Amino acid sequence: MKKSFDRRWLFLAVGLVVVVFLRIPFRLKYAPNQKTRGVYQAVESLPPGSIVYLAVDYGPSSQAELLPMHEALVYHMLKRDLRIIAGSVWESAPPVTDKAFEKVAAVLRKEGIEKKYGEDYVNLGFKAGLDVAIAKIGSSIPETYPKDYRGAPVKELPIFEDVENFDQIGLLCNLSAGSPGARQWLQQVQTRYNVRMVAGVTAVMAPDLYSFFQSKQLEGFLGGLVGAAEYEYLIERPGLGMAGMNVQSLSHFLILGFVIVGNIIYFWGRWKKRKEELE
Amino acid sequence: MTAELIGVWISALLTLAIFSFLYKDNPIYKFAEHLFVGVSAGYTFIQAITGTLIPNLIDPLRKAASGTDASGWFRLGALLLGFMMLLRLVEKTRWISRWPLALMVGTFAALRMLGHAQSDLVKQINGTMIPLWGAGLPWLLWEGASIVNHIILIVGVLSVLIYFFFSLEQKTPLKQVGYVGTFFLMVTFGSSFGYTVLGRVSLLIGRVQDLYLFSEARYHYASLICSVAVTGFLVVWEIFNRRKGKRGQSDQTG
Numbered sequence: 001m002k003k004s005f006d007r008r009w010l011f012l013a014v015g016l017v018v019v020v021f022l023r024i025p026f027r028l029k030y031a032p033n034q035k036t037r038g039v040y041q042a043v044e045s046l047p048p049g050s051i052v053y054l055a056v057d058y059g060p061s062s063q064a065e066l067l068p069m070h071e072a073l074v075y076h077m078l079k080r081d082l083r084i085i086a087g088s089v090w091e092s093a094p095p096v097t098d099k100a101f102e103k104v105a106a107v108l109r110k111e112g113i114e115k116k117y118g119e120d121y122v123n124l125g126f127k128a129g130l131d132v133a134i135a136k137i138g139s140s141i142p143e144t145y146p147k148d149y150r151g152a153p154v155k156e157l158p159i160f161e162d163v164e165n166f167d168q169i170g171l172l173c174n175l176s177a178g179s180p181g182a183r184q185w186l187q188q189v190q191t192r193y194n195v196r197m198v199a200g201v202t203a204v205m206a207p208d209l210y211s212f213f214q215s216k217q218l219e220g221f222l223g224g225l226v227g228a229a230e231y232e233y234l235i236e237r238p239g240l241g242m243a244g245m246n247v248q249s250l251s252h253f254l255i256l257g258f259v260i261v262g263n264i265i266y267f268w269g270r271w272k273k274r275k276e277e278l279e
Numbered sequence: 280m281t282a283e284l285i286g287v288w289i290s291a292l293l294t295l296a297i298f299s300f301l302y303k304d305n306p307i308y309k310f311a312e313h314l315f316v317g318v319s320a321g322y323t324f325i326q327a328i329t330g331t332l333i334p335n336l337i338d339p340l341r342k343a344a345s346g347t348d349a350s351g352w353f354r355l356g357a358l359l360l361g362f363m364m365l366l367r368l369v370e371k372t373r374w375i376s377r378w379p380l381a382l383m384v385g386t387f388a389a390l391r392m393l394g395h396a397q398s399d400l401v402k403q404i405n406g407t408m409i410p411l412w413g414a415g416l417p418w419l420l421w422e423g424a425s426i427v428n429h430i431i432l433i434v435g436v437l438s439v440l441i442y443f444f445f446s447l448e449q450k451t452p453l454k455q456v457g458y459v460g461t462f463f464l465m466v467t468f469g470s471s472f473g474y475t476v477l478g479r480v481s482l483l484i485g486r487v488q489d490l491y492l493f494s495e496a497r498y499h500y501a502s503l504i505c506s507v508a509v510t511g512f513l514v515v516w517e518i519f520n521r522r523k524g525k526r527g528q529s530d531q532t533g
Contacts, residue, residue, distance in 0.1 A: 011301045014480070018487050034422040064485020065478060091326040128331040131390050147334070187394025191402060203478030207471045214432070215406025217398065223474065225481035244484040251480045 010258060017254055021247045028246055032230040035213055038220020039198045040234045042171055043073070048081035050170035051163055053141075055134075055185055058177035059092030062202055066175050067100065068241035069200040069228035073173060074104045076235045078115050082170070083159050087124035087145060089133050089180050094125045094149045118148075118157040125149030130180050131188055138189040140165050165193075172197040182209060186217055200227060284498060291493045291501040294486050295509040307512055407436050435463040 032040075046052070054074070058066050077084055086097045101123060105115050115121060124145040127133045136144045141163060142154050154160050162168060172195045174185045182199040190197040196219060199209060203224030212218045222231055225248055228241030296311035336354050343351030360379040367376035409429050410416060419427045441453055442460030449457055494502035 008301060014483070015301075018480070018483055022484070022487055022491060064488075065481045091323065091330055126326065126330045128327075128335065131387060131394070135390060183398075184394070187398040188390070191394070191398040203474040203481065204471075206474050207467065211403060211406070212398075215402050217402055217406075224477050225484070226477065240485075240488065244481065244488065247484055248477065248480055251483075252476070255476055255480075 013254060013258075014251055017251050018247050021250050022244075026246055027242075028249055030230060030233040030242075030245075032234055035220050036222055036227055036230040036234065038213070038218075039073075039200070039222055039231065040076075040220070042196060042198045042219040043076050043080065043082070046080070046082055046170045049083065051083050051085060051159075051168060052077055052171045052173055053137075053166070053169045054084050054086040054097075055172065055174040055176070056086055056088045056093045056097045057090045057181045058096065058175060058202075059090055060096060061092075062177035063096060065202045065224050065228075066177060066200060067096065068225065068239055068244070069222045069231055070096070070100045070175055071104055072228060072231045072235060072237065072239060072241065073175075073200065074100050074121075075107065075237060076231075078104060078108060078120060079113065083119075084121040085124065085141065085159060085163065085169075086122065087137065087141075088126050089128075089130060091126045091128075094123060097123045098149065118152070119159055122154070122157055122159050123149040124154065131184050134180060134184050134188040135192075138166055138193055166195050167193075169195060171195075173199070175200045176205065177202045178205070181205065182212075182218075182221070186212055190217055287493050287498045288501045288505070291490060291498075291505040292509070294490060295502075295505050298486075299509055299513060302513060305513060305516055307509060307516075407433065409433075434459065439463050 043052075054077075056070070074084065084101075086101070088094055088097065101117070101121055105117075105121075108115055124141075125148060127137070127144055129136065133144065142160060145154055148154055148157065166172070166189060172185065172189060174182045174197070176182050176185075176199065182201055182205065185199075186197065189195055197217065198220050199218055200222040201209060201224075203226075206221070206223030206227075209218060209221050209223070213221060222228060225241055225244050228239075229245035230241075232239045232241045293311045293314070296307045299305055300308040336358060339348070339351035339354045340358075341351075342348040343354075360382065363375050364379045365376075366372040409424070409432070411429050411433065412426055416429070417425045419425050438456050438460035440460075442457040442464070444453065444457075447453060490502040490506075492498075494500055
């Protein structure tokens, strides 16, 4: 009977690396790539007071990957005196948006910077309708979201004084964990209204966005926890991304080791079988 | 006991309950799984009412009825379409649901077709119209525009397109060019796999970071106590199962 490796040993090894090395502080060298620098430069290029539309399309299940970059982006934008209008076409996203805003506002308060809800940032909540909702947001934001997540009429909020549609938006920033997400925003808003766009996505989605970055439809994008760590490095504010990145690298080395050993065993077994057949 | 503390304990227990599946399928994992499905269904149902029905139908109709905004009456059309969709549940009237369905399919198809054509076709073709030399292009850069990178891009696009070109029989030279395309495809699949590993490990790191946070004294060592409880449960369950298995075997032989 053929013997097989119990894969639970593999789970245990990866688990142990993560559990043990999260408690051992050490720092690896960071070299942010062009995609991450693109996002950073897009935010840096906006004059203070500009409006950023932050499309938050992920729920708590993707928080581990996307919340670090979400917080880093919001921190960078608010610190640069940009104003943020956040909305979502994912029903589970608005509480996550609130969480990020509250956390960053508290951090900035400690640094002596006061940011006000409705004036500097707003959470519009959820809008049903998938691609149709995204296309509608493109044509009129207050019409699509007559009220914010807290139930206040958006036209009465100071941030909406001079905002009607994407003509007044300086940058579209999408954070997504699936569909509808970055691709739908590219299709329905970026291309149609020629808006400057950046994105932050889960690692699984990242390979899909390379072609849009190459064609300059995206000025940059952050892929998974690596993207978050690189962005935190650029804004010089270590957070959850950088904290997790060291362990991430070690886990990758371990998995790489398993892939190499697995292949050696496979080819050795095949060679042995052929030899037996010849004999 | 604050609401935050209750949330932390539930979160720690359910995380460890789900992780227990790595050992094997067990009742505590099943409990967490069923709870997740139930809570998700409940949340989606409530969101459908508060996030969709009330702001998109009830509120506009209420405004129209109060005379504030007469355009709200148009939403009666949406109500009618929704009702027609529900007729799908009755055998005799099932055909009526095809009309609102057709409207939805038509709208989405048109919207997506337009978006795809502009974003995924025209702009992407435009993105491949790049200079191969000249214009101060450097020979080689790890990232960004360079002669080598542009040649790789063009060769990659053309060879993969030819690999998926089925209108002609794949003979020489199409076969050889298509063969080059398979290398580009393999690199793409490898990159997707690498990113997937990255994503999955990130999720694990996120949960472990939370578990470390929950193991602090201010949360009454929630993670530690829950991990002891889950491990203890697994041990008892395993012993019970083995004894049951042995009893079953002896009953059969007896």
